[in-house]
Amino acid sequence: MNQLRVARYALDEAVHYGLVEDDVIKRVRGLPWEGLEETGHRDPMNRVKLLAPVPQPRIFGLGYNYKAHSLESNKAVPEIPVLFMKPSTSAIGPDDAIVYPADGENVHFEGELTVVIGKRARHVPEAHALDHVFGYTVGNDVSDRVLQRRESSFGCLLAGKGYDTFAPIGPFIATGLDPAGQRIITRVNGTVRQDGHSRDLVFPVPYLIAYLSKYMTLLPGDLIMTGTPAGVGPLAIGDTVEVEIPGIGVLRNPVIAEAQAR
Numbered sequence: 001m002n003q004l005r006v007a008r009y010a011l012d013e014a015v016h017y018g019l020v021e022d023d024v025i026k027r028v029r030g031l032p033w034e035g036l037e038e039t040g041h042r043d044p045m046n047r048v049k050l051l052a053p054v055p056q057p058r059i060f061g062l063g064y065n066y067k068a069h070s071l072e073s074n075k076a077v078p079e080i081p082v083l084f085m086k087p088s089t090s091a092i093g094p095d096d097a098i099v100y101p102a103d104g105e106n107v108h109f110e111g112e113l114t115v116v117i118g119k120r121a122r123h124v125p126e127a128h129a130l131d132h133v134f135g136y137t138v139g140n141d142v143s144d145r146v147l148q149r150r151e152s153s154f155g156c157l158l159a160g161k162g163y164d165t166f167a168p169i170g171p172f173i174a175t176g177l178d179p180a181g182q183r184i185i186t187r188v189n190g191t192v193r194q195d196g197h198s199r200d201l202v203f204p205v206p207y208l209i210a211y212l213s214k215y216m217t218l219l220p221g222d223l224i225m226t227g228t229p230a231g232v233g234p235l236a237i238g239d240t241v242e243v244e245i246p247g248i249g250v251l252r253n254p255v256i257a258e259a260q261a262r
Helices: 067-072 126-132 145-152 205-215
Strands: 005-011 014-021 024-028 038-044 059-063 082-086 098-100 107-109 111-117 133-140 167-174 183-188 191-197 223-225 240-245 249-257
Touching: 005 024, 014 038, 111 183, 111 205, 111 240, 126 133, 126 205, 133 223, 133 240, 133 249, 167 249, 205 223
Parallel strands: 059 223, 098 249
Antiparallel strands: 005 014, 005 167, 014 024, 024 038, 059 082, 111 133, 111 223, 133 167, 183 191, 183 240, 240 249
16 A cells, blocks of 8 residues: 555534645545545645544554563563553544543553554454554553552453543554554653654564454454553643654644543
C-alpha cells in the first residue's frame, strides 16, 4: 500500500474521512478501509476539527511488550502476549482533554504505536498478518497505576486502563509504514520522557495479529496498542502530553481535572 495519511474530521456539523495533503484534506467516501474514492471536495486543514481516527473502536492493549519497560516495572519479560482491552468510551482524539479522575492517585502516560485493522482476520498466519492492516496511528495508553496494581494482584486489568478519555488516538492513520521501523517519542510539557523504537517490541506486529486472530475475530477498525517503551511516568492536572511517531504525526492532549469536564 502506498504511504498515505488519512484523517477523520468534523466540518460544518458533519464528519468525514479524507486524505491529508499539505494543508488540504481530500475528502473520501465512506470508511477508508473500504476504499479511498475521492469525492472531489477539498477541505482546508485550518477549518476542520481532527477527531479520533476510528469512532468507538475495540481497543486491544499489550502489557510489557518492550524489555526495557518490563525492567523498569520490575516484571519478567512475558512468554506470551499480555493482553487487556480498553472500552470504546476511553477513546478520544487530538487536542481532546485527558480527564484526571477525581479519585486518581498516580496516572501515567504510555506512548504507543497503534495498529488499525483494515480487513477481517481469523486464524491468520503470521506471514500474511500485515495483509489485514489498514495502517497505523499514534496512541497513548493512559493508566491509573494504583488501581491497575490492585486489579493485577487478582489477575485482571480493566478499570485502571479504562476510564473515559484514557485512550487518546490520532492525529492520522498512516498507511504503508513498516511497523518495525517506527520511533516513538513522548513529551510532557515539552520535555522528552520516552524515546523508543518499535524494532524492540518483544512480540512484533505480525505475531500479535496472528496470535489475536487465533482466539477471536479481528474486525476492520479494531485497534491494537502494541505496548510502550521505557520511560513511563506520571501526569498532573495542567500538563500537556505529546506522543510523536514521525511517520504519522504528533498526538497532543491536555490534562484537566474531572471537575473541569462536567
